[in-house]
Amino acid sequence: MKILVTGGAGFIGSHVAEAYVAAGHDVVVVDDLSSGKRHQVPQGARLVQMDIRDPRIRDVFADEKPALLNQHAAQMDVRRSVADPGFDADVNILGLLNLLEGARAAGTRRVLFASSGGAAYGEQDEFPATETHKLEPVSPYGVSKRASELYLGCYRAMYGLEYVAMRYANVYGPRQDPHGEAGVVAISTLRLLNGERPTINGDGKQTRTTSSSRTWCGRTSRWRRAPTSAR
Numbered sequence: 001m002k003i004l005v006t007g008g009a010g011f012i013g014s015h016v017a018e019a020y021v022a023a024g025h026d027v028v029v030v031d032d033l034s035s036g037k038r039h040q041v042p043q044g045a046r047l048v049q050m051d052i053r054d055p056r057i058r059d060v061f062a063d064e065k066p067a068l069l070n071q072h073a074a075q076m077d078v079r080r081s082v083a084d085p086g087f088d089a090d091v092n093i094l095g096l097l098n099l100l101e102g103a104r105a106a107g108t109r110r111v112l113f114a115s116s117g118g119a120a121y122g123e124q125d126e127f128p129a130t131e132t133h134k135l136e137p138v139s140p141y142g143v144s145k146r147a148s149e150l151y152l153g154c155y156r157a158m159y160g161l162e163y164v165a166m167r168y169a170n171v172y173g174p175r176q177d178p179h180g181e182a183g184v185v186a187i188s189t190l191r192l193l194n195g196e197r198p199t200i201n202g203d204g205k206q207t208r209t210t211s212s213s214r215t216w217c218g219r220t221s222r223w224r225r226a227p228t229s230a231r
């Protein structure tokens with residue numbers, strides 16, 4: 001099957017692309033390499049270096065005609081979304097719409113979308129959250145993921161474009177950048193490996209963490225300052 005993987009030079013997307021190649025699929029990766037790395041694109045996959053907001057994305061779909069779009073490219077830093085919600089919406093919402101327009105015109109049948117658990121649910125009432133848990137995001141990043149799911153539902157209703165939204169929690173593993181602002185497991189593990197203490201804000205019972213200068217206010221209250229790390 002021809003599969004277009006966006007964000008396939010990044011942490012999760014490169015593993016996804018690798019698995020598709022190993023399963024014998026024909027894989028095209030679209031990534032602007034803003035944080036992804038060329039060498040992480042698996043051998044056997046072709047890289048198109050392009051921003052998902054670029055209008056030429058439609059030409060890529062027209063040329064490649066992928067049966068499946070696996071959408072992992074995103075602005076994925078919660079704190080940046082708070083500092084610059086317009087940029088977050090531009091990449092995560094308008095970028096997705098650009099892809100969906102290309103996909104429907106090219107006859108793509110299905111979209112797999114990397115959504116978010118923690119960020120889209122907001123403050124959880126149930127642990128663990130079920131799929132029917134209320135979605136009340138409290139960060140622009142969470143809103144962009146929720147809005148993306150709504151657009152996907154809309155495209156399914158309008159054009160029959162099937163989708164699956166995967167609400168990831170805190171993913172961790174090889175190729176994750178432990179030096180960034182996001183990726184609590186990698187950041188904390190690196191600190192432990194360096195003999196340093198990981199930063200834990202609050203009393204340790206909270207389900208998300210923040211950077212040292214910011215405070216997560218617990219399960220029943222709201223962010224006092226910018227949220228980070230947990231996605």
Ligand SMILES: NC(=O)c1ccc[n+]([C@@H]2O[C@H](COP(=O)([O-])OP(=O)(O)OC[C@H]3O[C@@H](n4cnc5c(N)ncnc54)[C@H](O)[C@@H]3O)[C@@H](O)[C@H]2O)c1
Nearest residue numbers: 007009010011012032034035036051052073074114168171
């Ligand atoms: N890592 C997690 O714990 C986690 C949790 C929930 C959801 N997610 C979602 O999973 C997806 C992948 O996350 P990741 O951790 O692998 O991040 P990552 O930064 O390693 O990968 C994102 C990739 O997208 C590319 N990219 C960013 N903006 C782009 C643009 N405008 N056009 C084209 N390419 C662009 C980057 O270069 C990078 O290769 C994201 O959608 C993220 O929101 C991740």
